[in-house]
Amino acid sequence: xxxxxxxLIDRISADAAPVRPFRMGRGLALAGLAFVVTIIATxxxxxxxxxxxxxxxxxxxxxxxxxxxxxGLSCVTTVVAMASPxxxxxxxxxxxxxxxxxxxxxxxxxxxxxxxxxxxxHVEGIHCMYMGLAASVLIAAALFVWLRxxxxxxxxxxxxxxxxxxxxxxxxxxxxxxxxDSIAHLGIWHMAPVVIGALVGRYVISRWLRW
Amino acid sequence: MNGDDATMMRLMRAxxxxxxxxxxxxxxxxxxxxxxxxxRRIALEKLDDLVQEVLLSVHAKRSTYDPDRPFYxxxxxxxxxxxxxxxxxxxxxxxxxxxxDTASEESAEEPVxxxxxxxxxxxxxxxxxxxxxxxxxxxxxxxAEASERSGQSQSLIKVNVHRGIxxxxxxxxxxx
Numbered sequence: 063x064x065x066x067x068x069x070l071i072d073r074i075s076a077d078a079a080p081v082r083p084f085r086m087g088r089g090l091a092l093a094g095l096a097f098v099v100t101i102i103a104t105x106x107x108x109x110x111x112x113x114x115x116x117x118x119x120x121x122x123x124x125x126x127x128x129x130x131x132x133x134g135l136s137c138v139t140t141v142v143a144m145a146s147p148x149x150x151x152x153x154x155x156x157x158x159x160x161x162x163x164x165x166x167x168x169x170x171x172x173x174x175x176x177x178x179x180x181x182x183x184h185v186e187g188i189h190c191m192y193m194g195l196a197a198s199v200l201i202a203a204a205l206f207v208w209l210r211x212x213x214x215x216x217x218x219x220x221x222x223x224x225x226x227x228x229x230x231x232x233x234x235x236x237x238x239x240x241x242x243d244s245i246a247h248l249g250i251w252h253m254a255p256v257v258i259g260a261l262v263g264r265y266v267i268s269r270w271l272r273w
Numbered sequence: 274m275n276g277d278d279a280t281m282m283r284l285m286r287a288x289x290x291x292x293x294x295x296x297x298x299x300x301x302x303x304x305x306x307x308x309x310x311x312x313r314r315i316a317l318e319k320l321d322d323l324v325q326e327v328l329l330s331v332h333a334k335r336s337t338y339d340p341d342r343p344f345y346x347x348x349x350x351x352x353x354x355x356x357x358x359x360x361x362x363x364x365x366x367x368x369x370x371x372x373x374d375t376a377s378e379e380s381a382e383e384p385v386x387x388x389x390x391x392x393x394x395x396x397x398x399x400x401x402x403x404x405x406x407x408x409x410x411x412x413x414x415x416x417a418e419a420s421e422r423s424g425q426s427q428s429l430i431k432v433n434v435h436r437g438i439x440x441x442x443x444x445x446x447x448x449x
Contacts, residue, residue, distance in 0.1 A: 070325050071300040074332045080291035081336035146337045147350030149389040150448035213334035215354040215445040273334070 089142035089208045096204035097134075100197050100235045108193070108239035120243040126166060126252060127237045130230045133159040133256070137227025141205050144220045145212025153216070156223055163230070163256070170249020179246055187251035190240055194255035198232025202259070202267075209271050217271035218264060225263020229256040276302035281344035289335060300328055303348060310352055314391045315359065316413060327355045346448075349389040353445045356391065360410045360438050388448045397444055402437030405430045410438075 113119065136159040144153065173179055205224045214220040233252045242248070281302065287295035307324045315323055330351050338347050395403055401423075408419035409430065420427045 067304055067321055067325055067328070068301075070328060071297060071304065074328065075293050075297035075300055077332070078288055078291055078293045078296040081289050083289050083340050084337045085339065146339050146342075147347060147354070147446060148339075148342060149346040149349040149353065149446055151446045153446070211336075213330075213337040213351065213354075215350050216443065219443070273330075 084146045084212060086139075086142055086146075089145060090139065092204050092208060093138045093142060093201060096201045097231050097235070100200050100232065101238060103200075104193075104197055104235045104239050108236075111237075111239055111241050114238060122245050122248055123237070123243050126245075126248040127234050129163045129166060130234045130237070130252065130256070133163045134227050134230035134234060137223040137230065138201070138205065141220060141223045141227055142208060144214045144216065144223070145209050147213050147215040153219065153223075156226065160226065163253070166249045167253045167257075168249075169245050170247070170251075170253065173244070174246035174250060186242065187247055190236060190242070190247070190251040191254040191258075193239070194229070194233040194236040194252060195258060196232070197235040198228040198255055198259055201231050202228035202263075206267060206270075213273060214271050217268045220271055221266075221268025222260055222264040224267060225259035225261065226256055227259075228263075229259025232259075276306060278343050278345050281348075282340070285335075285338055285344055286340045289338070289340065300331070303331065304328060306345070306348070307352055310349070310391065311356065314356065314395070314411060316411060319359065323355060323359055326359075327352050330355055346389050350446055353391065353394060353441075357438060357442050357445065360406060360441070394441060394444065394447070397447065398437050398440060399433075401425060401429070402433045402440070405433035406437045406441075409434050 133156070137156045140153050140156050143151065174181060202224060205228060209220055209224065233255045236255075237248075237252060240247075240252070281299060284295045284299035284302075288299055304324055307327055308320060311320055311323060327348075331348065334351065338344070398406070404423050405419060405425065408414045408422060409416060414422065416427050416430050419425075419430050423430065425433065
């Protein structure tokens, strides 16, 4: 061993303070807590949608929010795992969830642009998009903190999944308050936070995930 | 000292608990392993710098090691990350000397080591990308010299280096 390397080893091993190992469970608990707090805050600030407490849901509400929930959980679980690097980890799960949820905007655009559709732009939709984005902030912050403390070796992919996961769960939280159950509304405006989150995560947040 | 994975896992657990002696032994074994790991994939005069950078990263991120998982795939992920950083850096070495393929330590864990090797990562590149990166980033030739040696145009060399490194960065955790 050359002298500088041995000197470095001597120096850093003398600094071996105890550390708390990363565990998936703690990361998931942190993200889960952020999600629960977001839902409670949404219900408190915007109020629960009609029928939420009595279990009356439309089919579109269940399908869209179910897909968003699966997409969000898949991405969040992967982001938490990415904080602890390991050769041999594929991170393939979210790809299938993204492909699955990708059907929704297509259905939304088709329904909105149909002759009897509501059109692609309407004020309530834009309002819902903002609410979904606002609801994703706390979840995104929790995941960002976790990744910054960790060692993600694929920062671009980690940023992308962070944006998609927090956007999807933020949209689910907003869905608890939104009364519009049309596929045109849900497919476009409840998916918009996911798309925006993906772009911000991939091109902005990932820059701060390098170490 | 046997640096097999079970031993390294035990040492790393002790290091995470603040055992300085175990940590020193672990780092020494890791440094030896890293020198073998980077062989033929980095110019000789850059090797010690890269090993030291990885050791510093290991120290800074030692909490990210999950004590229930194998040690070497974790170390290899950090080593690959730093290596790709090195390839990205704009440097040019004057010497073309590379570490010879020093005898690797044969052991029962060899198949595992092969799965996490840098060669396996390099195999994911197209032959033209691998050749361009080897000539320009590892052996230190200029773009013009690399073009002459490989038969690729200068612009193709630049594109292949850029795309190849981008691909390597995207598959750091890929095993095979």
